[in-house]
Each structure stands twice: as C-alpha cells, then as structure tokens.
Amino acid sequence: MSRVGTALRELRGAQKSAKGVSLYSRFVNRPAGRYLAAGSYALGLTPNQVTLVSAAFSFAAVAAVALAAPSWGLGIAVWAALAAGFAFDSADGQLARLRGGGSAAGEWLDHVVDAAKLTALHSCVLIAFYRFPEAYGTGATGWLLVPLGFQFAAVVTFFGGLLTEKLKPKAAPGSPAAAPSTLRAVALLPVDYGVFCLVFLLLGGGALFRWAYAGLGAVAALFLLAFLAKWFRELSAVRR
Secondary structure, eight states: OOHHHHHHHHHHTSOOOOTTOOHHIIIIIHHHHHHHHHHHHHHTOOHHHHHHHHHHHHHHHHHHHHHSOOOHHHHHHHHHHHHHHHHHHHHHHHHHHHTTOOOHHHHHHHHHHHHHHHHHHHHHHHHHHHHOHHHHTOOSGGGGHHHHHHHHHHHHHHHHHHHHHHHSOOOOTTOOOOOOOHHHHHHTGGGOHHHHHGGGGGGGGTHHHHHHHHHHHHHHHHHHHHHHHHHHHHHHTOOO
8 A cells, every 4th residue: 555545544543533623624625634634644744744835735725825816716626725725734734643753842833833824924915905095995094993893803803712621621531532523513604714715716706706705704793702602602611
C-alpha cells in the first residue's frame, strides 16, 4: 500500500468527535483535510508547515478582497482560496495525530492563525466597502459598521468557545463519546466558517454580496448571544 493510502487508512480511525460540528465541517471540510493530511504526510511536511500553508491561502484571499475590484471571477478565486485554507486548517491537526500527537507550540500557532484570519477577513471587507462604494452600494457610511459588528461577533464566539473548552473538565479516559446530533449539526450551518466562505462567491453581485454578508452577520450576532448564555450556564456548574 502506498504511503498516502496507509495514512488515509490510519486517519479514518483517528478523527475527532463530531459532537458540536456542523454538517459542512463533518462531511466536507474534515474529509478534505484528511486527504490533504495524508498527502502532506507523504511529502514529509510537519503540522506547523501545513498551518502555514493554510495561512498562505487564507491571507491571499483576504488581501484580494481588500485590493481588487469586485467581480464574479474574483469571488470564485477568493472562495476557492478560503476553502483551501480551511481544509488545510483541518489537515494540520489530523497530520499531528497521525504523527503521534501535536505540540503546545503547534496548537498555539494554529489558534493564532485562526484569530488573525478572522480579524483580517472582516477588516478587509470593511476596506472593500470603503474603496468600492459604487460596486457594493455602501456609499452610506453606516454600512462600514457591518463588518465591524460581524468581526466582533466572530472573534468573541471564537475566543469564548476556545476558553470554554479549556475551562470545562475533561471527560474521564475511556468514557464513551456523546453521539453527534444531526439537528444540531444542521442548526450550526449558518455559523460554520466553510458556509460563511460561500458568501464570497457573490462578490460580483455587489449589493447581493452586501446583503448576504450582512444577513450572515446578523445570524452570527444571534448565535453569539445563545452561545454565551449556554457557555456561562455550563461553566457555572464547574468548581475550581
């Protein structure tokens, strides 16, 4: 069996729990990341190198949003780069598990890149709204607040979820994993990063992109409120 085939076989049995994961991440991004992890393993790449490849795709897309005039072609290129970056973001962790476990430095790098990506992406949408008001219909300066609000919701959700996982007690070794909920996986689709990336396919639509982006931002704000209430309730039962 080839090195890639062997890696794929081992990765199929080393996947993280699907609990709390949307359908897109479970059935699209993680499988794509599995193939990228296997290919990276065959090439001898380290998890940190894969993280940097993810960052390169993501930040190339981010820069394009801010610097290039919107068009349908640009939208396809931006979406493809963001989706590739997201898949490589899944691959680095899978590669780390394949190699016997990751490092604290690798986890730190992964989270720093994720935080930078979220912050930069919404900042560059704001820049695009400012630079190309005729194309997006954002001549009214109030529209510039939309990316700021979306950025706030995305970053607080990211940090809040990360901190909640760190503060919650770990499950006892050998305890069975909770079965994933299909209803929850569907409900989480609107705030899945991979689904969010799809909105950039509408860049050529100008006002269509603006309204779709604003709609996802409003949904992100509502989910943030629900997440904060849930996380606070869960942590209120934890004694330290």
